[in-house]
Amino acid sequence: MEKQTYYVSVQAKTITEHRGDAAYELEIEATPAEVHRLYELFESETETDLNNWIRMHSPKIIEEELVSHAFVDQHLTEVYRLLYKLGTSKTKSHIQSMNVLQGLQNGYTDDF
Template sequence: MEKKPYYVSVQAKTVMENQGDAAYELEIEATPEDIERLKTLFEYMGDFDHGTFMKSHALAFPYHLDPENDGYDTNLRAVYEMMYEWGTPETKRHIEQAGLLRLEPNNEYAKNQSP
């Protein structure tokens, strides 16, 4: 399937086909199947986010011992890995400069890094 531009707000967990529909942080080139995978991750993040919200009203849980936080973080990393893989050069630069991923020499997302 052919890739086309999409505009993504990780904060709002939205993906738009039209640039002017709403605010966005990142521009990517992806297939509709890619976008379905991304939307699924956003749904998982929402589920984990809801779980952390509910816990915040109960007993105090240390962040590092909280499976909901771990799940949210894991999905967030996966989202940024996808954004880097599918991102425009500007999107990739943004992710690199913000330090949102560990881009190591053997990391598949670091292929385009200059030494």
């Protein structure tokens, strides 16, 4: 399948085909299947956010909080790995400057 340009906002969890449709932080080149995977990651993150909000009102917060933070960190890393893989050179450079992915600052990009 042929790739096309998409505009992504990690904060808003949006992916658009047209630059002016919504605010965005990153530009990627992706197939429809790759975009679908990114949507799945965003949906999962939204579910995690909701579950975290619900758990905040539970007395068992401390133990669960540590597990939740680890999951959120792992999940966000997966989002940025995919964005790095699909990103334009400008997007890749931006993600490298954010220092959110281990190994990028040392030039290890084979796993991404």
